[in-house]
Amino acid sequence: MNSSLLIGIVDHLWQSTLFVALAGCLTLFVRSNSARVRCFIWLAASIKFLFPFALLTALGSEISWHSASLQVTVPGFMAIAAQTAVQVTQISAERLTKLAQAAQDENHGAVLLIALEVVWAVGMLAVSIRWFHRWRVLRRALRESTPGGLPFAVPVRSSSSHFEPAVVGILRPVLLLPQGMQMRLSPAELAAVLAHEQCHVAWRDNLAASLHMLVEALFWFHPLVWWLGSRIIDERERACDERVLAQGHPAHSYAEGILKICEFYLQSPIASAAGVGGANLTQRIEAIMKNGLVKQLGTFRKLALTVAAAATIAVPLAIGILAAPRGNAAAADDETELMLHNVSIRLAPAQEPQGPALYNSLGLMTNHAMNVKIAYNTLRDFIAAAYGVDASQVVGKDLSQIPLFQITADNPWPENPTDSGEVRSNRLRKSLGELAMLQRQLLATHFGLVVKRERRQMDGYVLSVSAGGSKLVPDSDAPWWKQGTGLSKVEVITTQEPVAIIPKVLEGMFLKPVLDQTGLTGTYDYKLTWTAAAPGQMPDPAMMAKALEAQLGLHLEAKTVTVDVINVLSIKAPDQIVTAR
Numbered sequence: 001m002n003s004s005l006l007i008g009i010v011d012h013l014w015q016s017t018l019f020v021a022l023a024g025c026l027t028l029f030v031r032s033n034s035a036r037v038r039c040f041i042w043l044a045a046s047i048k049f050l051f052p053f054a055l056l057t058a059l060g061s062e063i064s065w066h067s068a069s070l071q072v073t074v075p076g077f078m079a080i081a082a083q084t085a086v087q088v089t090q091i092s093a094e095r096l097t098k099l100a101q102a103a104q105d106e107n108h109g110a111v112l113l114i115a116l117e118v119v120w121a122v123g124m125l126a127v128s129i130r131w132f133h134r135w136r137v138l139r140r141a142l143r144e145s146t147p148g149g150l151p152f153a154v155p156v157r158s159s160s161s162h163f164e165p166a167v168v169g170i171l172r173p174v175l176l177l178p179q180g181m182q183m184r185l186s187p188a189e190l191a192a193v194l195a196h197e198q199c200h201v202a203w204r205d206n207l208a209a210s211l212h213m214l215v216e217a218l219f220w221f222h223p224l225v226w227w228l229g230s231r232i233i234d235e236r237e238r239a240c241d242e243r244v245l246a247q248g249h250p251a252h253s254y255a256e257g258i259l260k261i262c263e264f265y266l267q268s269p270i271a272s273a274a275g276v277g278g279a280n281l282t283q284r285i286e287a288i289m290k291n292g293l294v295k296q297l298g299t300f301r302k303l304a305l306t307v308a309a310a311a312t313i314a315v316p317l318a319i320g321i322l323a324a325p326r327g328n329a330a331a332a333d334d335e336t337e338l339m340l341h342n343v344s345i346r347l348a349p350a351q352e353p354q355g356p357a358l359y360n361s362l363g364l365m366t367n368h369a370m371n372v373k374i375a376y377n378t379l380r381d382f383i384a385a386a387y388g389v390d391a392s393q394v395v396g397k398d399l400s401q402i403p404l405f406q407i408t409a410d411n412p413w414p415e416n417p418t419d420s421g422e423v424r425s426n427r428l429r430k431s432l433g434e435l436a437m438l439q440r441q442l443l444a445t446h447f448g449l450v451v452k453r454e455r456r457q458m459d460g461y462v463l464s465v466s467a468g469g470s471k472l473v474p475d476s477d478a479p480w481w482k483q484g485t486g487l488s489k490v491e492v493i494t495t496q497e498p499v500a501i502i503p504k505v506l507e508g509m510f511l512k513p514v515l516d517q518t519g520l521t522g523t524y525d526y527k528l529t530w531t532a533a534a535p536g537q538m539p540d541p542a543m544m545a546k547a548l549e550a551q552l553g554l555h556l557e558a559k560t561v562t563v564d565v566i567n568v569l570s571i572k573a574p575d576q577i578v579t580a581r
Contacts, residue, residue, distance in 0.1 A: 012052040013222065019312075020045045020224055026308060032295050035242055036203070037305075039235035044312075046212045046228050049219055056316035123220045131213055134269040141176065142168055148177055152194060153201050164265040165193060166275035167200045170207050176273075178265050189257030192249040193276055199240040200274035208232070209271040233271060234279040241284060242294050251291045258285065340372075340409040340438055343446060344580045348404040374407040374442070383449070386439035387566045390507040390514075392458065396451075396568035403574055412438065425483070446579070448572035453564055460513035460561040461541070463503055463554055465520070471553035472499065472524040489538075491529040498523055502554070509538045513563045518554065526552060 023045035027038045141161035148156035154167070156175045168176050175197055182190060200206070212229050219225045244254055261276050268275035297305075376382035379399045384391040413431045415424070443449040475496040485501055486493045492505055498521070503514040530539045530547045539547070545556040 008052070008054065012049075012054070013219075015053050016045075016049045017222075017224060019048045020228060022308075026305070029304065030297070030301060033297050033301065034294050035235045035238035037297065039232060039239050042228060042231045042235060043208050043212070044309075046215050046225075046232065048312075049215045049225065050211070053316040056313060059317060120221065124217050127217045127220045131217070131270065135272075137269055138163070138166075138168060138176075138273055142174065145176060148175075150177070150182075150194070153198055162264075162266050163269065164261050164267055164275045164277050165197055166268040166273045167197055167206060168273045170204075170210060170272070173201055173206065175201075181261075181265075184260055184264060185257050186253065188250060188253035189260065192244055192254035193257045193261065195244045195247055195249055196240045196254075196276055197274070199243045200236075203236075203239075205236055205274045206272045208236075209274065213270075213272060229271065236274070237276075237279040237284060238287065241288055245288065245291050246294075251288050255285050255288045258288075338412055338434060338438070340412060340442055343407065343409045343442065345405050345407050345446060345578055346580045347574075347578060348406040372409055372411050374409075374439075376404070379404070382439065383443065383451075383566060383568065386436055386443055387451070387453075387564075388436055389564060389566060390512065392511055393513055393563060393565045394568065395456075395565050397571060399568065399571070402571070405577065407442070409442075447577055448570065449568065450570040452567045452569055454567050455562055456565045457560050457562050458513055458565075460515060460559065460563065461506065461510065462515045462517055462557050462559045462561060463506070463548075464517045464557070466549055466553050466555040469553055470518070470520065471551065472520065472526050474525075475523040476525050478525070490532065491527065493527045495525050496523045499554075502528070502548075502552075506544065506556070509544065510541060513561055514556075515559075515561045515563065528552060 023041050026041050030037050030041075141159045141163060142157060144161075145157035145159040148158040150156045152175050154173045154175055156177060158179050159176050160179050163176070163178060165175065165177050165181065167173050175194075185193065209232070212232055216225055216229060241254075245251060258276055258281070262281060265277075267277045271278075374382075376385070378391075379402050380391050380394045383394050383399075387394075412434075413427055415427065419427070478495050483496045484494070485497050487505065492501070494501055499518050500516060503516045506514045528547060528551055530544055532539050533543070541556065541558065548554040548556050
């Protein structure tokens with residue numbers, strides 16, 4: 001079991017637990033109505049454990065981008081609920097991710113995850129064996145039974161066992177009666193008991209009980225699951241009692257028949273063989289003797305139940321629709337007035353790659369009317385730069401068949417020749433801060449790029465402060481013209497820059513994600529030099545780790561890391577991207 005799976009399971013558990021709580025509130029709302037309605041609500045809460053909301057959320061995210069012409073309208077109250085759920089889910093996911101990541105970072109984290117998996121498997125096996133043993137006992141009684149002679153909706157078998165009357169089986173149900181039962185019950189009592197079992201057959205209660213038994217086996221560690229099973233059986237039996245009395249059977253005869261069966265026979269050994277004596281017997285007998293009027297569901301309650309059922313499906317779908325990118329709106333989170341104008345895209349001539357960049361063709365400091373150009377080694381590099389990840393974290397659609405393009409646009413940061421050096425420096429910093437947003441905007445608008453952020457485990461590195469402490473020097477408040485980063489094939493020199501520069505440099509060297517866990521949030525002046533294995537080559541990770549330790553007091557370790565990946569879902573064909581020939 002990996003940490004991502006554990007996060008998904010915990011997320012599913014709290015959602016299912018909340019669903020049970022909401023179902024409980026709904027049963028209070030219909031407490032004066034038929035027990036069959038409440039049984040259905042509890043059963044829906046049980047089945048929810050088998051179907052994570054993540055499936056519906058994923059379906060919602062597919063709806064949102066599959067067709068640009070598809071318009072999805074979400075009712076106002078459902079949109080509010082979905083937006084709230086998105087926020088709660090994101091907060092819980094972030095916290096769970098931190099906990100799981102912390103567990104992985106500890107030496108015993110992997111061992112703990114394996115131990116949890118083993119404990120769960122042992123528990124599930126124990127519950128399954130328990131159910132199987134009880135089913136074999138009932139199956140043996142059925143195999144040794146003989147045909148009965150009573151008219152009934154399904155075949156009737158007579159058994160020498162001491163089990164109460166019960167409907168056995170799902171696809172081909174059989175009514176199993178203990179031998180001599182007809183001699184112990186009066187005709188009126190026998191008719192009422194048979195009517196009770198007829199309800200179990202008509203409502204397929206054995207199938208419902210089997211589904212909940214599956215939930216109990218998978219989630220045996222959750223106490224609410226076992227409590228939920230008792231509620232289902234209780235309402236199931238009360239629903240049968242209400243139907244039997246509604247059919248005109250005398251309450252006194254019906255109650256006497258149930259008491260005699262409970263006195264002389266054993267309760268059905270398994271919930272998926274519906275009998276007569278389930279639930280709280282004292283309360284059932286009192287309810288039968290009172291034979292109170294069961295209110296029919298009114299229009300308002302029917303509407304409320306319908307809305308609740310619709311919201312169960314609609315809210316997760318709405319979460320997926322609201323949280324996922326829509327069509328060409330891959331940069332929907334980048335709402336800003338700043339954008340590229342007069343964009344020209346043509347096939348790039350054969351030239352030496354220049355790396356992913358957005359720059360002024362004649363320099364940033366020359367003329368406010370100059371254009372900007374965009375150059376990149378590969379489209380994967382361009383997407384990685386736009387979303388702030390390493391190229392190895394761009395997955396999904398094959399991009400190797402898409403050619404390179406030559407892109408120009410108006411300069412979004414107009415300049416004035418009279419600007420001071422400090423103003424120009426601030427403008428440069430501003431442009432670097434807005435660079436990725438413009439790249440995402442360009443990819444979404446002109447390339448038709450549709451992506452989805454996901455969390456995945458990959459081979460990578462973790463950068464942390466070494467045991468001896470950091471050797472980084474706090475920034476020296478250098479003048480604007482000295483601030484920045486210089487990078488060559490053998491060194492990186494920074495002035496008044498954050499540590500985040502280092503992971504980016506390392507990702508470019510090793511082509512793997514590097515997770516920054518230094519916890520250093522300030523700006524620093526530092527210099528890092530290294531020796532390549534051969535001229536023109538990058539250093540190997542071991543050599544770079546030694547340089548980081550000795551010069552900066554930072555520790556580099558190869559690990560499996562959980563990182564954001566950019567899953568490319570869709571992109572235009574090359575001839576649809578070109579705007580100029």
